[in-house]
Amino acid sequence: EADIYQTPRYLVIGTGKKITLECSQTMGHDKMYWYQQDPGMELHLIHYSYGVNSTEKGDLSSESTVSRIRTEHFPLTLESARPSHTSQYLCASSEWTFETQYFGPGTRLLVL
Amino acid sequence: GESVGLHLPTLSVQEGDNSIINCAYSNSASDYFIWYKQESGKGPQFIIDIRSNMDKRQGQRVTVLLNKTVKHLSLQIAATQPGDSAVYFCAENSRSGGGADGLTFGKGTHLIIQP
Numbered sequence: 226e227a228d229i230y231q232t233p234r235y236l237v238i239g240t241g242k243k244i245t246l247e248c249s250q251t252m253g254h255d256k257m258y259w260y261q262q263d264p265g266m267e268l269h270l271i272h273y274s275y276g277v278n279s280t281e282k283g284d285l286s287s288e289s290t291v292s293r294i295r296t297e298h299f300p301l302t303l304e305s306a307r308p309s310h311t312s313q314y315l316c317a318s319s320e321w322t323f324e325t326q327y328f329g330p331g332t333r334l335l336v337l
Numbered sequence: 338g339e340s341v342g343l344h345l346p347t348l349s350v351q352e353g354d355n356s357i358i359n360c361a362y363s364n365s366a367s368d369y370f371i372w373y374k375q376e377s378g379k380g381p382q383f384i385i386d387i388r389s390n391m392d393k394r395q396g397q398r399v400t401v402l403l404n405k406t407v408k409h410l411s412l413q414i415a416a417t418q419p420g421d422s423a424v425y426f427c428a429e430n431s432r433s434g435g436g437a438d439g440l441t442f443g444k445g446t447h448l449i450i451q452p
Binding site: 231256258260265266267268269270273275281283284315317324325326327328329330331 | 369371373378379380381382383386424426428430438439440441442443444445447
């Protein structure tokens with residue numbers, strides 16, 4: 226089991242609210258990632274980071290933002306949630322020299 | 338952009354039989370491939386990976402085969418058990434295709450185990 230954690234696991238929120246999804250890993254990994262996954266579908270990369278103070282956009286355009294102030298922490302923020310943001314959000318991390326990514330359990334977000 | 342894909346969205350097998358899950362990729366420059374297993378309500382779990390300089394790699398009850406000529410990847414699971422029931426994704430490193438430094442995932446195959 227990988228030591229990567231996500232909170233909350235489930236979130237139901239109203240339109241227009243600001244939300245932050247938390248992701249932490251205790252493996253000392255430099256690289257961290259956020260993926261978006263609709264039910265039964267493939268994962269799409271929305272953000273990634275090479276290390277502290279590094280944030281990059283992924284292949285899928287997203288209205289969310291991320292920050293990386295500490296190595297172990299990579300939160301994702303939605304300033305104003307909309308129903309179109311309803312999805313599952315998965316956080317992952319990997320060592321600098323290895324491409325294998327380890328995933329957290331995910332956050333299921335429902336925006337009403 | 339280029340992506341990996343799977344041939345079948347659902348595969349049903351008898352318990353104890355061998356399972357073969359297939360994946361076709363389109364980026365001939367891809368140099369790293371990985372299989373993940375995702376159980377309901379959980380994040381993807383690493384199963385096995387392979388680099389493009391290899392044709393075959395074996396793990397515990399699993400084997401990954403890579404055919405670069407036809408750009409085909411397969412996952413073989415020996416003696417399938419009820420706990421193998423999940424959605425299986427293949428993925429490739431996006432960077433080799435000029436994409437972001439992450440993984441590009443296929444659409445997934447749901448493996449169903451019949452008792």
